[in-house]
Structures are given as structure tokens and as C-alpha cells.
Amino acid sequence: MDPGYAARDAASFAYDLILGEGVAIDVAIEADGSPFRRLETRDRALARAILGTTLRRRGQIREALGRFLDKALPRKSGRLSAILETGAAQILFMDVADHAAVSIAVNLAAADRDARHFKGLANAVLRRVVGSREAILAEQDAERLATPPWLWTRWTDAYGADTARAIAAAHLVEPPLDLTVKGDAPLWAERLGGLVLPTGSVRLAGHGPIESMPGFDEGAWWVQDAAAALPARLFGDLRGKTAIDLCAAPGGKTAQLAAAGARVTAVDISEQRLGRVRENLARLRLDAKVIAADAGTFVPAEPVDAVLLDAPCSATGTIRRHPDVAWLKHPDDIGALATIQARLMRHATTMLKPGGTLVYCTCSLEREEGEEQIHRALAELPLALEPVAPGDVGGIGEICRDGFMRTLPSDLPMEDARLSGLDGFFAARLRKIA
């Protein structure tokens, strides 16, 4: 077997599953029968890189392949489309030998019962991609092609044409790894070779397997995008206070609340995902009560000082980390999620003591899931806005917009593009009126 065959087999298998069945990357990788499960560490890293690049650059790849295909691929062609797209991703965007990308793609087609009749076509098309690479890349509008048209329109309407393009440009770059540190951030930044961001998170450009990094076993830090770490900080001093973390799994924000000294109850509807919360808390030596319940009906024994509602959302703010999201979400999802978010916020308000604080957040770039939720809630519910100020978010004034925290993937630019950006997050801080 060619070296590198197993990695490419795994990448095309998962890519086919993600786009065919609409499952998320992590689910596809761990699915029954996934060749990923049999890969060695190095092959696994290569397979993940191919998969991530193909999803990140999908629009460009399809445009490039379309130049050499006279008609749509036949319906019964097995994994052919995934093999072509993952192959073209390597040729156009990765530092791998062209002949390996082409010949392994042809072998993968030959090994698939339905794609095998098209191995000649795979060979011819991918060779033509190799031959036209420079022209293709020079001619393409990368940001535009990499963004599904409905999202491009939404972001242009919400943020203007220049910012929409900057968001799309940020999605083309592999994001850095951000860590939230339990104790001394500068010390861990030095040990891990990272830098401390103004918000307190530690940022690393490159990394190996997370579990092998110093500090993982002893629970010194956890992985959390720098923007995702901000909502829990909006509560200020939590020592001795009671807090409920709604929609808590896998527990990044629960850990922050517990580390800040709150007595925390973590609620999530998924018992399975709560397993991750328990595991993370145990590794971090932090404590919280973990409860499986619907945040829309859960009734605490007593009202609390602080409620964090990290509502289920379209997750369009996380596309740079999860490029599958761009292709798996649909315009109709936004309205349906906004209805759920409104219901959860209404119920979350009932869990607070008078004067208590609600932080509502979503990892979405869509205003219906952020700003518009709060405008409606302020009109309907006994809540008052406590504006977010630069001092609450590490002094980064650009992310305080109209009293809300609104981060964009194009925020926090750095000289080194590999160290730039934030996930797109929205957060608002609200006080319950007596």
C-alpha cells in the first residue's frame, strides 16, 4: 500500500460522510467503520489536515474541479466526489507531492465499487488541476468562493462588505490554539512557548496532541477559544456566589465559573455530553454539581446570583475552527434556533435572585441569535442591560459594540496571521430587576 494511502482513505471517507449525511467532523471521524480509528498518530494528523483543508476551501475546490468536468458526476459514483475534492485540496492548498495526491486518489477510486469506473476520469481531472494550479489560484476570489452565498449576504448586511470579506479571509487560516489557564498564565505561556493575550488566554501557533502537552495531566489549563473565555468573565467577582451554567457541555465555562470561586450547577440536556463535563472537571480538580435537564424547564432548589446561558446556536462564529459548519447549516436554522434561544432566556430569568446577573451568549455571527435576542428580552422580561466595557474584556475596545460584546473572526489581528483572530461570539450582561 502507498504510504499515505490510509490517511487519504480516512479523509475521503469522513468528507463523504459529513457532506452526505450532514454529520459534524468529530462525529464522522469516530463513526463506525471510519478508517480514522485505525490510523497511527502521524497519519491521523495528515488525514485531519486534508479533511480540514478540503472543508475550509470547499468552494474554491469545487470551482476548480468544475473547470475540468463537462457535467455533474453521475449519482451512482460512490465516493468519487469526495476523492476528487480531497485530492484537489492537496494539490491546490497543501505542501504534499502532486504525484502522491493524484496516484493515491486514483487508487482510492479503484478500490471503491461504484467509483472504480471513473478512475480514468479522476486521473485526468486531477492532472489538469496540477497543470493549471497557478492560473486557478490567481483567478479565484478565495474569500467569496470559500463562503456559502447565503452567509456572505447575511454578513454583508450585518457588518458591511469590507468586514464580511475580512471575516471570510479569517476563515481561510488555520486558527491558533487558545488555552484558559487555571493559575499563572504567563508561566504557562512561557512553558508552552505561547503568548498571553490581553484577555488573559494563552495562545499557541502550532501544537502536537493536546493530551501530551505539559500541564494537561495535572489540569493546569483547558482548551477554549479566547472569545469563548470572555462571557464567564463578565460576572466579575464570583467568590462565594451561586451560579448556574445552562447548556454547559463540554464544560469550558463551567470550569471558569468554578475556578472563579462560584458554587456551580452545570446543566445540559445531553447525558452523554455531560460525561465530558465530569471528565474535564476531574482533570482540572474543579468542582460543580452536574445535572442532566432541559434548560427550558429546569427548576433550581433556590434562585441564584448568576446564570450563564450559552444557548444552542448556528455556531457560524466557529467556522474557522469547524469549517464543516459553513456547509452543514441552512438559512432556516437561524429562525428555529432564535425561537429556542428566546424560550431559554425567558426561563433562565426565573432562576435568578432579584439583582442577580444573567450572561447570555452564543457563538454565532447572526444578529437574530445575539443583538436581536437582547432587544426583545429587554422589552419583555424584568432585565436591565449592564453594558460591557473595554475593561471587562482585556481593554479591547473594538469588541464592545452598543453595550454588548461582539467578537468577529477578523478581530485581534496580529503581525503573524497564524496568531490572529477570535471566534465570533456575542455576549450580553443583564441584571434582574427586583
Ligand SMILES: C[S@@+](CC[C@H](N)C(=O)[O-])C[C@H]1O[C@@H](n2cnc3c(N)ncnc32)[C@H](O)[C@@H]1O
Ligand atoms: C455551544 S454548546 C455549549 C458549550 C459550553 N457552554 C462550553 O462552554 O463548553 C451547546 C450545548 O447546549 C446543549 N443543549 C442544547 N439544548 C439544550 C437544552 N434545551 N437544555 C440544556 N442543554 C441544551 C447541548 O447538549 C450542548 O452541549
